Amino acid sequence: xxxAFPILAVLTALFLAYTFYQAMFVAPTDALQGDxxxxxxxxxxxxxTAFLLFFINFVASVHYLADAxxxxxxxxxxxxxxxxxxxxxxxxxxxxxxWLQTIGMYPSSAATTALMIPALYFVVGKLFRGQDVDVLxxxxxxxxxxxxxxxxxxxxxxxxxxxxxxxxxxxIRLTSTLVLWLIYVSYLVLRRFSDSAQTQKLxxxxxxxxxxxxxxxxxxxxxxxxQHPQPVxxxxxxxxxxxxxVLLLNWMAFLCFxxxxxxxxxxxxxxxxxxxxxxxxxxxxxxxxPVVQSSAKVPLGxxxx
Amino acid sequence: MNSAGxxxxxxxxxxxxxxxHALYIGSLVRRYSRVRKQMKDLGxxx
Numbered sequence: 565x566x567x568a569f570p571i572l573a574v575l576t577a578l579f580l581a582y583t584f585y586q587a588m589f590v591a592p593t594d595a596l597q598g599d600x601x602x603x604x605x606x607x608x609x610x611x612x613t614a615f616l617l618f619f620i621n622f623v624a625s626v627h628y629l630a631d632a633x634x635x636x637x638x639x640x641x642x643x644x645x646x647x648x649x650x651x652x653x654x655x656x657x658x659x660x661x662x663w664l665q666t667i668g669m670y671p672s673s674a675a676t677t678a679l680m681i682p683a684l685y686f687v688v689g690k691l692f693r694g695q696d697v698d699v700l701x702x703x704x705x706x707x708x709x710x711x712x713x714x715x716x717x718x719x720x721x722x723x724x725x726x727x728x729x730x731x732x733x734x735x736i737r738l739t740s741t742l743v744l745w746l747i748y749v750s751y752l753v754l755r756r757f758s759d760s761a762q763t764q765k766l767x768x769x770x771x772x773x774x775x776x777x778x779x780x781x782x783x784x785x786x787x788x789x790x791q792h793p794q795p796v797x798x799x800x801x802x803x804x805x806x807x808x809x810v811l812l813l814n815w816m817a818f819l820c821f822x823x824x825x826x827x828x829x830x831x832x833x834x835x836x837x838x839x840x841x842x843x844x845x846x847x848x849x850x851x852x853x854p855v856v857q858s859s860a861k862v863p864l865g866x867x868x869x
Numbered sequence: 870m871n872s873a874g875x876x877x878x879x880x881x882x883x884x885x886x887x888x889x890h891a892l893y894i895g896s897l898v899r900r901y902s903r904v905r906k907q908m909k910d911l912g913x914x915x
Contacts, residue, residue, distance in 0.1 A: 584883075597875075598875055599875070600878050603882040714890075718885060725875035828897055832897060835904050836904050842911050846911065
């Protein structure tokens, strides 16, 4: 696995260079906005990657909380299955289907999105166990904040030449994205500075409630009047197919890059916790208290540095 | 819209994106070296 990382890093760098070329030189110029619209090729993939990472953080946090007891673990499993079944049926109810069509969304895409929840829940549960779920949660939150920061900075840079203003105060899309960023920054600050044994549990609860802002951000442009343009895929948005192709390519490249960064951050967090545990054991050996030695088995690493 | 005038915003957005990623990767590298140093110190202590 260690040998695979540099190879994947080189391949991702080449892919990013290719998508940069596509974004700058291949995608056609927009008739209204000119070349400045090309910010979309970094702004939108960053937003989608951030949403995906926050979603994984949510799933990992639910796992962390649910896996504490066998009864809650079973309950969470059945809730995930129920969400999948209900999510597939509801979009095909005639009234809901009609309503979805009014906002330009296909029932199949709504059902697929709903199926993602149990699918990701079971994949995370299969691949990550015990403390690894918490490591995954902090990894996705941190990398998600980086991508969300890019969204919040490139958005105003794009808005200035197109809208004539840097920020539209009171706009639901912009405000909810800022709130989302603040929630996850507070999540990281909590993990960084709290020494309590409950830190991981508190952070997981904050992540579960924080994730509720993700659908609000995503669907805000469907449900509210906003300065922000309509979605480029679904929701009545229309985009030249060549532009859409470059946009999706850029998203793939950003996903590969995000995956590699998450991989590094995950390994770092695991190493840090091992070192912290070894240091604690070493200091216990020096003092040699049998009572304290037994408590050394409690997993360390509530914070993340 | 003045296309020549607005192009600087495009360059700014792309530059900022990679600057943020570079800063974050730099912070990861710094944290890695700190953890490795801690591991080395632990090894010496034994």
